[in-house]
Amino acid sequence: DSHEFLNLVISLITDEIDAIKIQISEQLLSFKNEIVDPTTNNFQFCLATERCCEICGMSTIQKEIHTALLIHVTDDESKTSKNNSLADLLENYFASESMDGCFCDNCQSNQRKYIKYNLERLPR
Numbered sequence: 082d083s084h085e086f087l088n089l090v091i092s093l094i095t096d097e098i099d100a101i102k103i104q105i106s107e108q109l110l111s112f113k114n115e116i117v118d119p120t121t122n123n124f125q126f127c128l129a130t131e132r133c134c135e136i137c138g139m140s141t142i143q144k145e146i147h148t149a150l151l152i153h154v155t156d157d158e159s160k161t162s163k164n165n166s167l168a169d170l171l172e173n174y175f176a177s178e179s180m181d182g183c184f185c186d187n188c189q190s191n192q193r194k195y196i197k198y199n200l201e202r203l204p205r
């Protein structure tokens with residue numbers, strides 16, 4: 082897939098930049114902090130996943146760095162006009178959804194949790 086190839090290229094660039102930074106730090110050169118990884122600014126974004134217990138209301142947020150936002154389109158969704166546009170697909174992706182049987186650390190029970198995704202930081 083094209084997104085897998087893009088992720089591979091981004092990973093290779095990031096690895097090369099990290100290797101250069103290590104070489105520079107070993108030589109104790111002062112401009113090490115001036116080297117900017119182009120993949121960080123141009124491709125990476127931060128996605129926050131919020132999980133909230135339906136019973137006690139305890140909420141946890143986990144933040145992760147990504148280089149691709151994978152939005153799945155099924156055959157049924159692509160045939161309906163409601164889910165045909167990119168804006169509708171993004172709105173559905175970021176809408177709150179419920180999951181059954183999730184364990185809550187606060188109330189110590191397997192209950193329904195609501196999950197919501199938010200973009201914390203966008204690429205350039």
